Amino acid sequence: MKKVAVVGYAQHKILPNAGALNEVELIMPVVHKVFNDLGISQDDIGFTCSGSCDYLQGAAFAFVEGLSAIQTSPPIKESHVEMDAAWALYESMLKIKMGDADTALIYGFGKSSPGNLDSIISLQMDPYYISPLWPDRVSLAALQAQILLQQKIITHDEMMATVIEARNNAANNPNALLTDHVSEDLYQADSLISSPLRGFDCPPISDGASAMVIASEDKAFEFTDNPIWIEGIDHSIESSNLGSRDLATSPTIQNAITNLNLKNINFDVAELHTQFSHEVPFLRKLLNLTNVPTNLSGGPLVGNVMMCAGLDAIGKTFQSLVRDQSDHGIAHASSGPCLQHNMVVHLERHK
Amino acid sequence: MIQAGVIGVGQTNYDSKRRDVSMAGLVREAIDKAMLAADIEWDAVDAVVLGKAPDMFEGVIMPELYLADAIGAVGKPVLRVHTAGSVGGSTAVIAASHVCSGQFKTVLTVTFEKQSESNATWALSPRYPYSPHINAGAGGYFAPFIREYIRRYEPPEHIGWKVAAKDRQNALKNPLAHLQIPGIDEKMVSETPMLWEPLRYLESCPSSDGACAMVITSEDRVGSRNVAWIRGMAVRSEGTLSAGRDEVNPQGGIDCAKDIYQQAGIHNPRTEIDCAEIYVPFSWYEPMWLENLGFCDLGQGWKLTDEGVTALDGSLPVNMSGGVLSSNPIGASGMIRFGEAALQVMGLAEDHQVEDAKISMGHAYGGAAQFFAMWIVSSSKD
C-alpha cells in the first residue's frame, strides 16, 4: 500500500463571528496559504475533499457554496463529507492509496455564529426518542463528565487544570480565539451551565476554516523536505443508543490503540479533539498520554470550529512535528455526543 | 489497483410514503436484502459508507450518528457522504475506494431518503433574507437548460414524452418502482399538465421514500459468488456559478465518462456498453446525457431515443429499472443507478433484464448539473 504524508496545513484565524466573511471568503485564504507555502496550485492536486454541515448556518448545500472558493476549471475530482474534515482527510487518503490520485487538498469550514449551536446539535440525536427533548450539546457532554467524575476516572482538579493549561497554551497559538488567562479563582467562580460543566469547561462558539494538502510517497518530497507520514489512522463509531453505552470508557479509542499498535510508541506530542475539559484527562488516560504534551495549541477549548476542529488537531500535530523536529505525534478527531465516533491518527516524521 | 466487485444489491420498494417503517427500518430493509444477496454475515463487514442528500430533508443532522445501530456500524468505521443529487453515485465510488485502497476487504454501503418526512421544496428552499422570490423548484431550475438543448438541436416535442413513457413502461417490469402506471404511453404523458415548460407533469421525477444498499468486496473475498466487477469509476465537479460552464453539456460529465471508459478499456461506448442506468430526473435529460457521455455526437441523442435504441429491447437500453423518473428517493437515486447496473451484469434484473448484458454503466449527477459520479461494471474481471 502506498504511504501518505501530510505536507501542508493552514488555518484561518478563529473568529467569534465571521459575519463579514461568507464561506468562500473563509476558505479561499487558507487554500491559497497552503498552496503558496508549498509553491503549488490546484493544478497539482489530484483529489479535493471537504467537510461541512449545512445546519450550522441553516443553508442546504453549504458545501456547494464553499466549492466556489476552489479552482474548478477544468473540472476536478472532488467529494464532500457531512462530517468533520478529518474524515475528508480519511477519504482522500483512500484515494491516494488506491492510486486514483497522488495528492489531495482537504478543507473544512464552519460558522457556528449564525445559529444556536445548542439546539442544532440536539438534532444529531435519535429523532424519535431524544431530539424531541432538545438536549443541548453541553448537557449531553455533562452526562459523561458526571460518570467519569463519579467513577474517579477523572477529577474536578484535572478539569480545572485542563482549562488553565488550554488558555496558557493559547498564548502561543496566533489563531486561537480565547487567550485570556484563567486563574483557579476565576474558574471556581464561573457558573455551572450544565453541571458539572462550567462555562470555562465548554468550547467557544467559533467560525473558521482550515486546509491541508497530503501526498503520496512519490510526490511528498517534491512538495516539501518535511513530509509527516500518516503512519496509522483508524476510526470507528459507537452506538447511537446513548443509554446502552458505557460512558466510562471508549471502545472506539480502544479499537484504535489495538489496530494502530499504539501501546509501545513514545509520543512527542498530542492534539485531541476534546471539546469539553473533562474529555482531555479522560482521553489522555485512555491513550496513555499522561506524560505527553497535549493540545499545545490550546485545543478546542480556545477555538472550536465545527466540522474543522478534528482536521485542526491533525494539522496542529503536523505543525508540531515539523517545528520541533520530533518523531511521533498522535491526533484525535471526534463526532457525535459523548465522543461517539472517534478517529486516531499516528503521525511520524521519519519515513 | 485492487480489484473490487459488487456481490449484493438490496433495495426497498419505493413509494411516496413508507409510513410503515422508521428511518432506521427503511435503511435496514435495504441492508438486509443486500447482505442476503451477498450471502455474508455482519462479521464480514469491515466498514460502512452512508450517503444521503441534505440533512434538512429529514431534520436529522449527520444521521450516521443516529443510524449507527441500524446500519450495523457499531465498532466499525463509518463515513457519511453528501454530494447533492449525485450522492448515491459518489457514495458507491467511495465505498469501492475503501476496498480498492487495500484498507478494507468488504464494505457495506447504503443510501436513503425519506422524503415523506418533509416537503422537499420547503426543505431546500427556506426564504433567506435579501433573496428574491424566484425559486421555482428543481424543475424550474433545469427547464431552461432543457430549452437551450431544444434550441440548439431542434428535436421534435415528443422526445420528452417518449422518454417519460419508456421509463414508466420499464417500471411496470420492476415491482420495486414507485410509479406504476398501467397503460402509460406518449399520449398520456402529453396530456398531463405543464409544470415548467417544456416539462409536463409526467416528464418529471416523483418524490419517493426508499433506500438502496450494496456489498462491495475485494477479489480475494468473492469466492464463488455472482459478482459485478467494477471496471472503472470516477467523480468530477464543476463550480456552481462559474463563467464559461455549458450547463447543457457540462465538461465535468464529459471528463468523468472519458475517465471511466479509459479505465475499462472502452473505445466505443455505443457498441461496447450493453446497457446503462443514467440519472434522468426530467425526460429530456436522456438525450442530453447520451450526448454528454459520448454515446453519440452532439445533437444526435434525441435520435437514439426516437429510434427506440434506448428502449428495453433496443441496442442500448437506458434505465431498464424505470430510472429516476419512476423512483426518486433523492439520496439513494444515484446508488440505485449503480446497483441496477450491477444487477444487469449479474443477470439478476429479472423482468427488466437486458439479455446477455455483460458491461453496463451507472451514472449520477447533482447540484446545478455540476457533480458527476459514474462507474462501469462487468460480468468479467478483465
Added chain:
Amino acid sequence: MSDDQAPKDYKESFIHLEYQYTAGSATTTFLNQVKEGRLVGQSCPKCKAVYVPPRGSCPRCGIATSIEVPLTDKGCVESFTVVHIPIPGNPIVPPYVCAMIRLDEADISFLHLVQDIEIDQIRIGMRVQAVWKPKDEWTHSLENIKWFAPIDEPDVDVSTLRFKPS
C-alpha cells in the same frame, strides 16, 4: 406537538431554528449598490470573467474577484421556463416566466422574471431591460427589479455569449 387532525400513520415533530444571516462582503457591496438602483458586478483579475451577482470569487480560477464592474440593466434572455405550478412560499401567481438573464458585459446569468409580453412571444436571445420598482421602495434586494421587459433591439445569438478566458 401533534395535531388532532393528523392521520394516524405519522406524528408531527416540530423543528424550529433561528439564525442570523450575514451577507458577506461581496454580497453586501452588491446589495448596497442595488439599493441605489445600480448593478455592479465583479471581475476576475486573472480570466477577466465578470460575475453578477458577485459572490467574491471566480470558481474558474479559485481566486477573489476584486475588481468592481458597473453594468447596465440591459441584457438578454439566455434561456427560460414558464412556471405553471404554485411553489410553496412563493407569492407569484402562475403562469409566469422565470428566465436566465445575462446582463451585457456579464459572464454568468441569474434567474429573474420576464413580463410585459405575451408568454408565447418570449424567446431565447430576446433583449430585455430591468423594470425597477419606484425608488422609494428600493431595499437591499434584487426585488427592486420588478421584472425584465423586452426592448426593441434585435435578438442575440446566445451561442456567442459563452465566456472565453482572455
Added chain:
Amino acid sequence: MNDSKINLLEAPFELSYKYKRSSGPIMSKFFEGLSQKKIFGTKSKAQKVFAPAAEYDPDTREALTEIVEVGPGGTIESWSWVNSPRSHHLLKTPFAFALIKLDGADTAMLHMVSDCDESDLSTGKKVLPVWSENPTEAITDINYFILES
C-alpha cells in the same frame, strides 16, 4: 475582501418545519404504551432488555422484536443539572437531563428529572415518571421524572 469598513447586511431568518415521523412497528408500540402510561422495552435473543424499545441491538446487530414492559420507575445512572434552562429546553424551571435505567431494563433512557434540587440527585436514586395529561404518543408523554419519595 476583508473590508471591515462596510456596514454588513444582517437579518434574522428561521428554519421552521413540521416533520412527519413514522415510527415503524417497534417504536409505535412504545409510543402507544406511553399514551397508556406504560413503558415498553425490547428484549434481545441474549435476554438483554433495551428501554426505550430499541429497534436494533448495537452489539449483535439483530433486529429486536420481542416487546417487554419495564418501569415505570427507574434509577438514575447519570445526570446534568440545568440551573438556567435555555430557550429550547422544554422545562422552564431548573431540571436535570438524566440517564435513567428503568426497572427491568439493561440500558438507560435519556429524559428529564425535575421538581427537586440538584443536591437531591445522585446516582442510584429512584425516580418515577410524571405523565402528561394530554398524551400524543410521543416521548413527551412523560413530562419528566421525579424522585421517589
